[in-house]
Amino acid sequence: xxxxxxxxxxxxxxxxxxxxxxxxxxxxxxxxxxxxxxxxxxxxxxxxxxxxxxxxxxxxxxxxxxxxxxxxxxxxxxxxxxxxxxxxxxxxxxxxxxxxxxxxxxxxxxxxxxxxxxxxxxxxxxxxxxxxxxxxxxxxxxxxxxxxxxxxxxxxxxxxxxxxxxxxxxxxxxxxxxxxxxxxxxxxxxxxxxxxxxxxxxxxxxxxxxxxxxxxxxxxxxxxxxxxxxxxxxxxxxxxxxxxxxxxxxxxxxxxxxxxxxxxxxxxxxxxxxxxxxxxxxxxxxxxxxxxxxxxxxxxxxxxxxxxxxxxxxxxxxxxxxxxxxxx
Numbered sequence: 001x002x003x004x005x006x007x008x009x010x011x012x013x014x015x016x017x018x019x020x021x022x023x024x025x026x027x028x029x030x031x032x033x034x035x036x037x038x039x040x041x042x043x044x045x046x047x048x049x050x051x052x053x054x055x056x057x058x059x060x061x062x063x064x065x066x067x068x069x070x071x072x073x074x075x076x077x078x079x080x081x082x083x084x085x086x087x088x089x090x091x092x093x094x095x096x097x098x099x100x101x102x103x104x105x106x107x108x109x110x111x112x113x114x115x116x117x118x119x120x121x122x123x124x125x126x127x128x129x130x131x132x133x134x135x136x137x138x139x140x141x142x143x144x145x146x147x148x149x150x151x152x153x154x155x156x157x158x159x160x161x162x163x164x165x166x167x168x169x170x171x172x173x174x175x176x177x178x179x180x181x182x183x184x185x186x187x188x189x190x191x192x193x194x195x196x197x198x199x200x201x202x203x204x205x206x207x208x209x210x211x212x213x214x215x216x217x218x219x220x221x222x223x224x225x226x227x228x229x230x231x232x233x234x235x236x237x238x239x240x241x242x243x244x245x246x247x248x249x250x251x252x253x254x255x256x257x258x259x260x261x262x263x264x265x266x267x268x269x270x271x272x273x274x275x276x277x278x279x280x281x282x283x284x285x286x287x288x289x290x291x292x293x294x295x296x297x298x299x300x301x302x303x304x305x306x307x308x309x310x311x312x313x314x315x316x317x318x319x320x321x322x323x324x325x326x327x328x
Contacts, residue, residue: 005062005088005131007163007205009216009239009246010034012229013066013091013135021275022283023060024266026232028259030239032247035063039093041106042069045078054085064089066135068096070106070116072123079124079132090124092117094136097171098178108171111140114152118159125160135165135207138188144170146191153199163203165227166192182230193222213241235289256287257323264316271312278306281315288322297322 011018011026013036023035040053045067056063065082067090069075079090094117096107110117117134124132134156138149153164169185176184187209196204207227210216216226232239240253267280285301288294300318305311 005034006032006247007034007203007225008220009225009242010064010165010205010227011036011232011239012207012227013037013039013064013093014229014233015039017233017283019279020056020060021266021270021280022233023063024057025259025263025283026236026239027057027059028262029236029254030242031251032243032249033239035060036091037063037065039066039068039096042067042071042074042078045081046074050081050085054081054087061086062088064091064133066091066093068093068106070110070113070120072120075120076123076127079128079130083128083130087130089131089133090128091133091135091165092120092124094134095167095171096178097137097140097173097176097181108137108140109173111136111148111152111171112143114155117152118155121156121161122159131163132161133163133165134161135167137167137169137171138191139170141170141173146194149191149195150198153195153202157199157202162201163205164195165205165207166195168192168206168208196223211235211238213238213245216246233283234286236284236286237289256291257319260284260287260315260319260322264312264319267315268312277311281305281311293322 011033015038018036018038026033026035044053054065065087067075067078069078075092082090093107094110098107121132121134136152138144168188168191171181172185189206192204192206203224205225205227206219206223207229210226210228211231216228219226237256243249243251244253263284267277270280271277281301285298288297297318300314305315308314
């Protein structure tokens with residue numbers, strides 16, 4: 001089945017966050033927001049447990065597999081695997097600055113090798129008929145001029161990539177941790193806006209720093225789409241109005257207790273298959289963010305639900321209690 005890809009709003013790939021359980025949870029909140037896997041390396045996919053790494057529920061579509069790697073043939077092979085498994089798009093990570101990623105010669109360090117990135121994209125495009133996109137930064141280290149970013153985009157787009165997700169910060173490969181690289185380098189929204197003006201035929205998606213729907217709405221006059229990460233993880237109900245407000249679906253936002261009830265049913269099914277409840281329930285801690293009782297709900301999840309053999313029953317009682325307090 002082919003799913004329509006609408007990149008107006010997407011949730012960023014986040015390591016140890018955007019696994020299949022989180023993605024299912026987010027699908028209970030929004031049917032239309034584009035979802036990404038965590039970054040998966042070519043080596044892991046080619047030699048690891050593919051069901052564990054790549055398995056997903058049909059409800060997760062539209063769904064993008066993000067790859068980390070720099071070998072064109074291996075990336076092409078992984079793109080074919082993604083296509084065969086039904087993924088809707090493959091995205092190449094050119095933004096991660098971690099030492100481990102650098103040592104394997106992929107991620108943000110590849111901004112210094114646009115010709116290699118172009119070769120990778122070309123081989124992936126030749127291998128599959130699903131979209132191949134690139135997520136990158138505005139620059140790295142001292143190679144952060146606008147001219148260098150333009151050269152990178154021009155070179156890679158000539159190889160067949162028409163969609164670039166730009167994290168609007170440069171990356172420091174030395175001296176900052178991956179966490180610090182998400183906050184310390186200043187945001188450069190104007191650079192991304194200029195890139196869209198200079199490449200009007202490309203799809204330019206902006207990423208970095210957006211925390212409210214009001215902020216998101218202001219971006220559509222300047223770029224083609226927005227990607228959010230931590231805000232969607234820590235405050236997932238932020239996206240409850242996205243289908244109607246961003247994608248113009250005539251749908252009513254789901255109530256929090258409906259989302260929680262749906263997730264409990266999902267968790268019960270997977271717990272019976274041997275999946276740890278802790279591994280699933282950790283993703284829903286922020287469901288009541290900003291509401292009265294949010295702190296108690298977070299504590300219940302982290303201290304009781306995730307640690308008790310009867311955690312699911314505790315969560316069901318909590319859902320019943322919260323439903324009496326909130327009717328939306």
